[in-house]
Amino acid sequence: MTAICFCLTGFWCCCHWAQPPTDSSxxxxxxxxxxxxxxxxxxxxxxxxxxxxxxxxxxxxxxxxxxxxxxxxxxxxxxxxxxxxxxxxxxxxxxxxxxxxxxxxxxxxxxxxxxxxxxxxxxxxxxxxxxxxxxxxxxxxxxxxxxxxxxxxxxxxxxxxxxxxxxxxxxxxxxxxxxxxxxxxxxTGHPRFFNQLSTGLDIIGLSGEWLTSTANTNMFTYEIAPVFVLMEQLTLKKMREIIGWPNGEGDGIFSPGGAISNMYSVMIARYKFFPEVKTKGMTAAPRLVLFTSEHSHYSIKKASAALGFGTENLILLSTDERGRVIPADLEAKVIDAKARGCVPMFVNATAGSTVYGAFDPIHEIADICEKYNMWLHVDGAWGGGLLMSRKHRHKLCGVERANSVTWNPHKMMGVPLQCSAILVRERGVLSGCNSMCAGYLFQPDKQYDVSYDTGDKAIQCGRHVDIFKFWLMWKAKGTIGFEQHIDKCLDLSHYLYTKIKGREGYQMVFDGEPQHTNVCFWYLPPGIRDMPNGQEKREKLHKVAPKIKAMMMESGTTMVGYQPQGDKVNFFRMVISNPAATRSDIDFLTDEIERLGQDL
Amino acid sequence: MTAICFCLTGFWCCCHWAQPPTDSSxxxxxxxxxxxxxxxxxxxxxxxxxxxxxxxxxxxxxxxxxxxxxxxxxxxxxxxxxxxxxxxxxxxxxxxxxxxxxxxxxxxxxxxxxxxxxxxxxxxxxxxxxxxxxxxxxxxxxxxxxxxxxxxxxxxxxxxxxxxxxxxxxxxxxxxxxxxxxxxxxxTGHPRFFNQLSTGLDIIGLSGEWLTSTANTNMFTYEIAPVFVLMEQLTLKKMREIIGWPNGEGDGIFSPGGAISNMYSVMIARYKFFPEVKTKGMTAAPRLVLFTSEHSHYSIKKASAALGFGTENLILLSTDERGRVIPADLEAKVIDAKARGCVPMFVNATAGSTVYGAFDPIHEIADICEKYNMWLHVDGAWGGGLLMSRKHRHKLCGVERANSVTWNPHKMMGVPLQCSAILVRERGVLSGCNSMCAGYLFQPDKQYDVSYDTGDKAIQCGRHVDIFKFWLMWKAKGTIGFEQHIDKCLDLSHYLYTKIKGREGYQMVFDGEPQHTNVCFWYLPPGIRDMPNGQEKREKLHKVAPKIKAMMMESGTTMVGYQPQGDKVNFFRMVISNPAATRSDIDFLTDEIERLGQDL
Known part of the structure; x- marks a missing residue:
């Protein structure tokens, strides 16, 4: 059998197994x-x-x-x-x-x-x-x-x-x-890297990651990660306090990114309303529908596919021109779904959308969730960091009414990748949803308090230590340090917005001051500026951002994102989360866009 | 609204916002x-x-x-x-x-x-x-x-x-x-740490992690992770070649651990057979059933719950006394499921079970999967590493017939946590299953070949760079270096097995040479050895391993796992994946067990 096996796989057969150099002495x-x-x-x-x-x-x-x-x-x-x-x-x-x-x-x-x-x-x-x-x-x-x-x-x-x-x-x-x-x-830490929501290179966070790698352990039990498990618990509690849940009660876990955190929220909601799905599958539940903004992150759609709801049962909500959900549209669609025999179960409100940086009106959405008995999740992967700022946290007003919240410190708070938390208001549902009580890991007869073995709450088994760098940064900066960083980034985006909103050759994608650091704009090269509006201009403009971006990358001077959105042709999405960025870097970016776009 | 918001959350209100020391100059x-x-x-x-x-x-x-x-x-x-x-x-x-x-x-x-x-x-x-x-x-x-x-x-x-x-x-x-x-x-890198499947501290891998943290980027696009994306593609191809898929064709991705890799396999299988579930949900499919060994990892059960199958639709297969699936039991249960109107869709064969280190007979299971048109997944999270050894890879004979394979380099190959791959034989199903074509990340009009933007294949959005440390270790050790490590670990476990199998006070949990490095045994303190078999002896014996383990941890000398399994009371599960371990460390472990257990 063995010999046949080698021939079938064919790999070892064709290798040259010469001895490696051995004179290392x-x-x-x-x-x-x-x-x-x-x-x-x-x-x-x-x-x-x-x-x-x-x-x-x-x-x-x-x-x-x-x-x-x-x-x-x-x-x-x-x-x-x-x-x-x-x-x-x-x-x-x-x-x-x-x-x-x-x-x-x-x-x-x-x-x-x-x-x-x-x-x-x-x-x-x-x-x-x-x-x-x-x-x-x-x-x-x-x-x-x-x-x-x-x-x-x-x-x-x-x-x-x-x-x-x-x-x-x-x-x-x-x-x-x-x-x-x-x-x-x-x-990605360069002062002129603006390409993603996660930018910057925090020295304390970096040190924390180096230590984490050296410790090389796993979050599933207190037994082998005592300090990290406690740091996670204390930090999650602190985050829940900042959300505004009484005494920081509730539950949560760090997960491998915002998409998985959002997936958790849908799973937990389903377990809360239809716990029998865990054992009997989706066929045990009525036809469940989920709601999210058409501007929301695609992970909600990924979750609806993966978890067996189906993307067609994820209903997209209309937004105003700033990208914020229109609450009346949510209520109308809930009523419609019920009329079709579906059960509205879950609403995702985005706090800081990926492209526009829009904050959905959480209070109004929470009212509707309460009225129709739906789970309210707030996806604050990008905008959650603003909770750390006394000046800007009002944009998440109502977040304390959410049943669950995604919050990625690796985005607006500058923590190295990956660091994402799913926070849950009610204690017990996260474990109820996921626990399988594996005997070889979670022995009840250990000598310590095994309630600290948190691994069974996760959909993972082994889990990377994402907490230490964040905990260390919090220690080193204090809450106030995060606040200063966030306020500074929003000030910078205000500077950019003010600079370009009336400037020749620029056109804003939506009116008014952005809510987050996302500044969305078209740059119109001189040759396009005076063209009459119409399909030809749209087609030309659609190609401008990709061309400028390609030239930026070839010259290596700066990086900024672009994308279309709905019926809007390609535009630049500037985001600022980089602690190294200054006004001069913003000026450099606009100069560079103008320089590269001059002859397009 | 803002003021109310602050009062509701209560957090910022009660903080003392004294200025931090500022004389850092x-x-x-x-x-x-x-x-x-x-x-x-x-x-x-x-x-x-x-x-x-x-x-x-x-x-x-x-x-x-x-x-x-x-x-x-x-x-x-x-x-x-x-x-x-x-x-x-x-x-x-x-x-x-x-x-x-x-x-x-x-x-x-x-x-x-x-x-x-x-x-x-x-x-x-x-x-x-x-x-x-x-x-x-x-x-x-x-x-x-x-x-x-x-x-x-x-x-x-x-x-x-x-x-x-x-x-x-x-x-x-x-x-x-x-x-x-x-x-x-x-x-966890100490020569006497034997507590988990992932042990050891590889210096090259550690260096790779330090570099990864410093680069602090994200795997979703070639744009911001060009080198890492290519390293991932080349490494996955190499792994597929080693599995034995022709020319290393197929697909795959690194995921945050074996549980998520296993979850991928179930998702992909469902998409292959019932692609409409992606859009319409599980209600569009007939009642689907999955099969896995009663000794398999609990992540298969977690996946069946999360993805909407329900744990009751995961059918557990009986094993022989060594913990290997009995193929006839699989076929009988497939026939029974069909008779009950269910559709058998997916079989997980474990290559290296968590506790016994057992390898299910893949060829026999593959025959049944072909006969009944089921997806064959091989969970080689723990045992996959043996594919690198010409001496031991026969234990995975038939793996080339699998539709998908989980393989965790962070276990038997000593790569730092986390490093897990899901490998898929057929190209296209992984992307088909997960892609949502988010415009802001995966623009089709980039200047480079966007087939290298692999992020849309993942259930994640952002994805940690897990590849570099592994790639660097492979460069530094060569395939032959991994082989030597694996052979050495299996030699050590043979040494332990030979040492204790006839030794006074020890009793093996199953007969015969272990297939992997898992050596499962009871230690019977002198006071228990001569007790007549029966409930009292069982109860006493059940408490021995936890007590010895607790004393080990208190004294800090070594760590080894224990658990019950089925009707078997707590026993030690020794596993060896630590490159630092030697025979003297094995001797130390048994000495320590005997010393601590002497008076129990």
Whole structure:
């Protein structure tokens, strides 16, 4: 059977199983600088000795350090001030040495014997690459991106080959690959990157992610993520307090993005009204219908397909010209659905729509939900962050009446991707909906309070630690820091709006001050401006934004999104969530649009 | 309305909005060592000068470095060998200085003016914490965990307070928080951590995650993740080749864990057979039934609940005493379901069950799926890694006949969490099932080949970059490196099995050599060994594993899982996926079990 199996799959048969280079014990220093790592001689004392030495690693000064705070403080107290000056045996922790990585391989790193020194040197080299990237990200003289077409990258840039092979590459090549991966990527933290709702590179958040990766654990049980599980609980409670639910009561969980958070909301609503669906399936329920704005995020539609409602049972609500749901339209459609024998079950109100940044009127929608006994979900993936601002949180007025709320700190609050929360007002429905009581994970006879094992509430089993970076940022900035960031972004978008609303060549997509940082506009090149309105002008204008965007990407100077919406031809959607952006960057963007669009 | 809104939510009203400390410009050096950071004087030259200087940052030697490879190489060529010795102005990149973080705040870091130096110093300090943690992780004299109950951590350990506040904390406190978060966590990479299917701390994978966090982008479009999108495509193709699908054709995507990957498989199967469900919902389909082993992962049950099938329509298959599905039972249950008017649609075959590590007989199940026109999914979340081993891949014989496969590199292949792939044999069904064509993301008029915008295939919108660490590990180890790791883990589990199968006080849960690294056994303390079989012995034995586990956690020496299964009382499930584990660690585990269980 085995032999047949190999032939059928055909994979191993055709591989060349040559032995990989094995002389990793002879760590030649032939070309220590082929990676361009120039070291101060003072830093380069111990590596070769220690690495070739058979003495236990912890005999080396490099390894005697213990970074435990208490020990350090006590050690500090014991030292005389003379000692402080004579610290030749200290801080060898950061002794970056002339290491030749061309003869080192992954197998030479920890847990390999004597792997500690090369591991530390390799990690420091990676950190050097990353800190350089961080520096350049904030440097306006650096490009936002160095664009290449897929076929170019697939063919292989010089020294950068994406193909995987059977044999290992040297650590030198791995470091080159790391540099190249960043080189051909997009600097989403660059002050002139405006392309998505998630922008910026928060240093505290970044540190939090580095720590999370190093801890490499899983949120499903307190047993293996005690600190992170508690941080999640406390942070979710804080978010519920800010939403306005009494005493922050309720439930919630961090999920892999706003689309999954929105999917949770539909699942929970169904469980609340028709718990038998969990065991018997959708056929046990009447024909259920869901409502959402025609401007809402497509994840509600994805959820209605995935969860077995069907996209036709998701009814799209009309909006006013600013993209806000018209409550009367909701009520009319609820009445109509009931008349057709359907059961209206769920309404999604968007707080900060993707394109217009519109906030649906939550109070009016909540009134209708109460009247017809429907679940009210507020999708605040984009707009939820405004709850942190005393000046702007009124735009979510009524959110405390929602049954569930999606709120993505990875968008307006600048937390690194991914960080999205689904928050639920009623305790118990989230677990009721999802728990399956797997015995191998959620043993009831553990020695600690197992109510802290939160994994069974999730549709996932293993769950990435998304909380730490957010918790750490909150600690480091305080609530007030988030507020300042949000207020600043909205001020900047006000600056852009004020600048272009009457400016020649610009036309706003909707009238009035935007509610969020989304500023939607057409840029009309001189050759189009004076054309009479009509199909020809529309067709020409439709092509302007894609052309300008393509030129922006080719030149790498800035990035901004565009899209059509309904019967409106392609327009730019400017969004500001980047803490690095300033008025000068806004000016740069409009200058660039005008420069590139001049001759279109 | 605004005022009412504030009162209702009650949050902002009761906050004390005192101004945070603002004297961050006076970076006193009063207590440079309160963080215990002792620096070599040679390293501490420029910080205070540069930070207080109003000169442009890039006038400083610290900032002149450019880590771009080509530039370095060319720079290297231009230098004379004399120059190489006289490098006093070089490598200041790693000049870690005596920085007093007690007066620095997040707002002083980039993008703040003059924020570069404190940013670099802060990041290096974080890296110091992390590299120390990495070192200790591999040090057997370090505990696996320092256990505390939830209430203890919630009450606040000395200097470690989980509560969030309105005002910012100093960077000094943030660094303390980082240390404490690691201190009170669990070292999942420790050589004696055997608690989960995902263990170990791969240095290349860790570097990959650090880079991923720094790039901080999103997989939905080629536009903002060009390199990562291509890496994902190439890696998925390679995985499909290894599965044995001709030319690696097909489709797939990385998802946030095996549970979601399994959920995808059910969704895709439904779309393949009943595409109208996407638009019309489950009521458009006949009563569909799904099949999976009673030993399979609970995510199949979660998916059947979430997607609207209902858990009662998931039919559990009987297994042999080794936990493998009995094909005849599947066929009998298919026939029975059809007789009841149901439509058998989907069969999950587990390749490596969670508890026993059992591999269902895929060929026999595939025959039945073909005969009755059912979708065959192979859940290889845990066992998929064995495909990389010429010695062990026969256990998945027949996997090439599957319609879809879940395969989690974050389990048996040692990739950091999260990294899970759903692979699909037929091209088109994944996109067909999930695409909603959101205009603001997936514009058809982009300048590049938009078939590389893969986001619309996902149930997510934003999607975390899970590919890079895996791609980088594959580059660094080669296929052969993964094979060696897997073979080594299976050798170790063979060692454990051989050691305890006839040993006094041990009893195996099932007979014969385990198929995967799962070794399931009871330990019977002396006081229980000679009791006559019966209810009393069962009850006593049921309490042994939880008690030993609790003592292990309290002492922090090692961690291993336990659970009941069916009518079997609590037993230990030992699994080995940790590259750091050796025979001595296996010996340590059994010694520890015997030591702790001696008097139970």
């Amino acid at each position: 002879s760590h030649k220093k032939a070309s220590p600088d082929r990676m361009g790592i120039f070291s101060n001689p003072a830093y380069t004392t111990s590596f070769n000795h220690s690495f070739q030495s058979s003495a236990p690693c912890n005999n080396l000064g490099f390894l005697q350090k213990n970074n435990n705070l208490e020990e350090k403080i006590s050690s500090f107290k014991e030292r005389s001030s003379k000692d402080l000056l004579d610290n030749s045996d200290r801080d060898s922790r950061f002794r970056r040495t002339e290491t030749d990585f061309s003869n080192l391989f992954a197998r030479d790193l920890l847990p390999a014997k004597n792997g500690e020194e090369p591991t530390m040197q390799f990690l420091l080299e990676v950190v050097d690459i990353l800190t350089n990237y961080v520096r350049k990200t904030f440097d306006r003289s650096t490009k936002v991106l160095d664009f290449h077409h897929p076929h170019q990258l697939l063919e292989g840039m010089e020294g950068f080959n994406l193909e995987l092979s059977d044999q290992p590459e040297s650590l030198e090549q791995i470091l080159v690959d790391c540099r190249d991966t960043l080189k051909y990527g997009v600097r | 006076s970076h006193k050096k009063a207590s440079p060592d309160r963080m215990g950071i002792f620096s070599n004087p040679a390293y501490t030259t420029s910080f205070n000068h540069s930070f207080q200087s109003s000169a442009p940052c890039n006038n400083l030697g610290f900032l002149q470095k450019n880590n771009n490879l080509e530039e370095k190489i060319s720079s290297f060529k231009e230098r004379s060998s004399k120059d190489l010795l006289d490098n006093s102005d070089r490598d200041s990149r790693f000049r870690r200085t005596e920085t007093d973080f007690s007066n620095l705040f997040a707002r002083d870091l980039l993008p703040a003016k003059n924020g570069e130096e404190p940013t670099m110093q802060f990041l290096l300090e974080v890296v110091d914490i992390l590299t120390n943690y990495v070192r200790k992780t591999f040090d057997r004299s370090t505990k696996v965990l320092d256990f505390h109950h939830p209430h203890q951590l919630l009450e606040g350990m000395e200097g470690f307070n989980l509560e969030l506040s309105d005002q910012p904390e100093s960077l000094e406190q943030i660094l303390v928080d980082c240390r404490d978060t690691l201190k009170y966590g669990v070292r």
